[in-house]
Amino acid sequence: MSPARLWRLLLVSMLAVLVVACKPYASFTVTPEPVVAGQVATFDASGTLVDPLVRKNTVTAYTWDFGDSTTGTGKIATHTYAAAGTYTVKLTVKDKAGQVGSTTEALVVQTAATPTAMALKVSILGADGVLLPNAQVSLGTLTATSNAEGVASLDQVPFGVDQVLHVTKAGFVAQTVRVSLEAGKAPPEVAVRLIPVKETLTLIQAEAAQMVLAKSVGSSVLLPANALVDAQGQVATGAITMQLTPWDVKGSDLLAMPGQGHAGNNLSLVATGLMTVHFLDAAGNTLQLGAGKTADIQMDLPFGSINGQTLAEGSTLPLWHFDEHQGLWVVEGQGTVVTSTGSPSGLAIKSTVSHFSTWSWGLPNWATGSAQVSCVNTSGTLIPCILTGTALFSDSWGYSNTIFLAPAVTTTTGLPTNGQIIWTAVTTGGLRGQTTAAAHGSNVVITLGLPATDQYVSCKRQDGSDAACWITISGTYPSGTTGSEGRFIPAGGARVQTTFDLGLPLNWSAGANRVDTGGNTYNSTGTSTTTTNTDVVIALGAETVIAGKSVRVQCDPVLKYNEATVSTCSLGFYLYDGNGELMKSTETPTMPAGTPVTITVPAQGAMTASAWTGTPPSAFGGWTAGSITLDYNTLSENALVVIQMIRFYIQPT
Template structure:
């Protein structure tokens, strides 16, 4: 065995220190201090060329990194907080599991899950559901730094079009998985219309990758598709069928010839540091590099020819900080200095229960904290007080989804306790069943529901726009954001469904009666047409092609 002295820094995706995070190397476990730092000696086999470093923290998505044995002296990792626990009453039912974030959803068939011993899973289950926002700091925690093994066995780098993490746990604490032969569908809105300067359209294919924690690599595994979405700002979503659950990623391989040299300095002296570099491409897509570098600095390769990089850095003690924005080439020197604000921050409910939270500091700096709290350091200038706004993860009752909120004003240093004293209803949820029937074999049916409800007596009104991807010829349970029937005296739902085959589309539209909770679409085999996919060269309307093209999808 070989002994290695290691310095590690573990942060949240927002660069907040994560205390008591576990670092596991070759079966040996170490923990971080209050500033996310750990210094330890680890034993690894002399013959090892690489080691896999696993990083875990309750309430955060586990991370692992594949590191060359010779570079183990210094390591860093960022973890993303679990965003939403979703309560499922009967996991054996066919249903759509929905997140409040990015219209993300998981569609499961009946009797889909098994216990660790292979027996069918039934009853109550909690889903730790986290859609990753590829336009935000979430990418700072991308597992394995985006390093993957493709279907040909090559080690490649990735740029993401969307990620979903989901873990299913029953009341006994057992982790569930899809049974052999069962699949589920996952989908989320696509916030950018191109990835790596490649335009995406309805029908575009994107390679799928799942994260293998044991290997510390993404593994290529199937193909996803771009589909239409009413709720997305781009009109697009990404969809895939998966055979198990971990973290799934719609990703393209990323290879570019650019490079940038980066080094940290403190008081004009070069120092070792931990860096997070969020690379923004010209088209708005992004990728992130997380690394630990020596005082001599390092050259980061595989940079795009055009774009910008937002750098954040801390020294190896986790107490000196620095930020910088640069281009994607040349030399970058990040100056580290003492923070101007330094607080230990914790969130509690009004009854004193500690909870994980996330929020904003002075309206612009994002933070995320475990229920144990954590140290937050900033370089804010010209401020005399700090304004903290925080929310808990959404939580559910039988009929509604809520979120705790709170705020606090503090000084620039010292302990901060944010009391989340306000419980705010995000939306109600009412059970509906969806069913698409078709004589044609198609992969899935897309359902889009545009609704409005009101009550003069209760002075209540609201609207919603929801879309779901469901299997054919099977009833699937969904929740719609509609108050209980006794609270509503007017309800209108315009329901449309779309199926696709060989590049063609078939659409049905139905009006939903106020007293009905079944929304059913009966397709026939004759109404196929060619859909508009965002191509500006859409053909002219004429009698000759009036039945060939889906004119109802033309942009207004």
């Protein structure tokens, strides 16, 4: 080949290369990886190149063919594939010089994975409706803490029916409820209510046989000697802490009934009484009754019947304990009705237990009534809500049940056929509503709205430390009437919502108290006034000390003058003012003679202790009694006071 011909071929080849190089270089990426059917995919052609020799050259058009008979335009495009499969995606680009370039790619679209979990929000409230922060929520291995609005968020909660959700907060009785999450359904809203531990007591000698009296509801716990053991089975000795919470079944305590009253098999409990008992060693570890040990628990009955069933001395009711692992009430033995002079009904309920828990005496709810119930917002639109129905029977007994209500008119069953139901509804978004209706046959619509006042409230001592306190809020309702409402505020504060008129003053009063191990009580009070939704810090004044000494009192099994012995006795404690008027009286159930009862003897007033037995140790008949004055000035701390009794005869006629 001649040199001239060779140069001509080289020139043609170079021109051809230049012509090809002038076309745009099309390129794209796809996210996410992998692409899933039913989910949005993003196609990005930002990597496309154009001939730089063309002055101010740019891509002027992007055209997409997604391979499923659909197209798109733009440097960045989005597309959702309806089905899994392999699709040929083609990108065509055109630059300013009119040159066109393209590229294709085989894209594999996968089948959408079946979801196995979802997020869950849990509202934590007091039984009185305050929103509780810093509550610990757990479900399986998942944990969360409630925020200032009382809401805890759990991520990726696995689907499942009747999963057990635990809620704890310092100073409150722990709560457990069951929740169900199902694929394809919206997550339920969950609300859990708590009540504060009502009494925290120090027992000086854990190993001693003793009776503990609560300050309310005539509650008592009778322990035998060496009854409590730690997790290793070692007998507890020395000073320990007892947390005792008698539940007021006549009030809002029922809203926080553990497990929301569920006993399995679609049963709910109608409770005559509830009592929570826990013992803790110095390190805060739980103590329980040892093997073969039992304790007696007793509390007053506020009414003489339950769900139409008349109660009398000797009547029996099933005894239930709350199984925190299952989130259900489990029947375990029975309780016997006994007489009680301090009870409003003249009756109390008593049982022997082999472990400590939350205990309830009551009957399964076999009610057959029903109602149509729905929740709506202020616009009348159906919304989901957490619904609590507190049923009030005609004999004043009641029970409470909480469910998640979907945004639809729903038939609720298991309602009494008489009496009324207080329906309370909340949402995790902060909406609130309440109404009262006939228990059976009603069409109940609960309108939920934002509360008129919404304030974070806390109590502070003079040294700046947080204090748990009971508050009273006084204000004016939108109707123009005035009223007051009570709340319990834990140390550190809680969010309080009301329906009082925000434009008018709200008056806040608070009281706090603490008791030391010696029986001294320290009280402090404070007030505040607000007219806007601002945080409320109630400054407590100087503490007033009500001096007291903790002493132990028991009856002597050996009667005075060694006439005989008794096996049981009862004790009574009576506090009189300076004029000899009775201010307060407390009486124990019958207990083994020689068992001490811990009582606080105040510095003010005069206290007398009495012992008696109704079981005469003689064939003549009669009764046995004795008494002693408890003098604050002469008693030492933790002193043991023994009352000797004398036998009084009633001669036969």
